[in-house]
Amino acid sequence: xxxxxxxxxxxxxxxxxxxxxxxxxxxxxxxxxxxxxxxxxxxxxxxxxxxxxxxxxxxxxxxxxxxxxxxxxxxxxxxxxxxxxxxxxxxxxxxxxxxxxxxxxxxxxxxxxxxxxxxxxxxxxxxxxxxxxxxxxxxxxxxxxxxxxxxxxxxxxxxxxxxxxxxxxxxxxxxxxxxxxxxxxxxxxxxxxxxxxxxxxxxxxxxxxxxxxxxxxxxxx
Numbered sequence: 001x002x003x004x005x006x007x008x009x010x011x012x013x014x015x016x017x018x019x020x021x022x023x024x025x026x027x028x029x030x031x032x033x034x035x036x037x038x039x040x041x042x043x044x045x046x047x048x049x050x051x052x053x054x055x056x057x058x059x060x061x062x063x064x065x066x067x068x069x070x071x072x073x074x075x076x077x078x079x080x081x082x083x084x085x086x087x088x089x090x091x092x093x094x095x096x097x098x099x100x101x102x103x104x105x106x107x108x109x110x111x112x113x114x115x116x117x118x119x120x121x122x123x124x125x126x127x128x129x130x131x132x133x134x135x136x137x138x139x140x141x142x143x144x145x146x147x148x149x150x151x152x153x154x155x156x157x158x159x160x161x162x163x164x165x166x167x168x169x170x171x172x173x174x175x176x177x178x179x180x181x182x183x184x185x186x187x188x189x190x191x192x193x194x195x196x197x198x199x200x201x202x203x204x205x206x207x208x209x210x211x212x213x214x215x216x217x218x219x220x221x
């Protein structure tokens with residue numbers, strides 16, 4: 001059986017220097033700012049697991065969604081993004097929270113979803129006919145703050161309950177069948193409800209990114 005951790009590590013190795021190999025820094029590109037807000041919620045069963053070696057470590061696994069009916073343009077959204085990056089967000093993920101006793105995380109072991117965790121999944125945007133025109137991946141960290149000291153405008157702590165940060169990489173099929181690339185960063189504020197049999201989440205999310213298009217002009221003058 002393949003080792004999932006080794007597969008993740010191998011995938012990271014394959015992506016290493018991807019931008020350099022494809023010479024993005026040398027070629028002329030067309031770029032558009034993407035700035036969206038969204039909100040939603042999800043309720044589902046969860047699973048718990050324990051690793052006994054080298055020391056006992058408990059984990060909580062939760063399959064969730066970032067689904068919402070529409071993306072709202074923020075002030076920074078470009079006109080191109082307002083016209084083309086619209087529709088219903090349909091992003092499924094699995095979140096895994098780690099051992100509540102880790103250093104710096106004074107978390108009640110009865111509330112493992114407040115510990116540091118990570119998530120990964122798909123990131124799709126559907127058109128008005130319910131077909132995905134943006135397909136990609138999302139991944140990131142749960143209950144962490146990355147905007148922290150020593151940054152000058154620090155506003156978070158390293159353990160920030162309810163705050164998720166993540167990234168998006170996706171293919172976008174534009175109306176004329178042109179293929180573009182969406183790269184972005186997401187931030188979420190989460191509220192959790194946890195019982196003995198199910199867990200639910202409510203979230204508000206932001207997406208800040210760029211839509212990158214190929215320049216048909218070779219840039220020579």
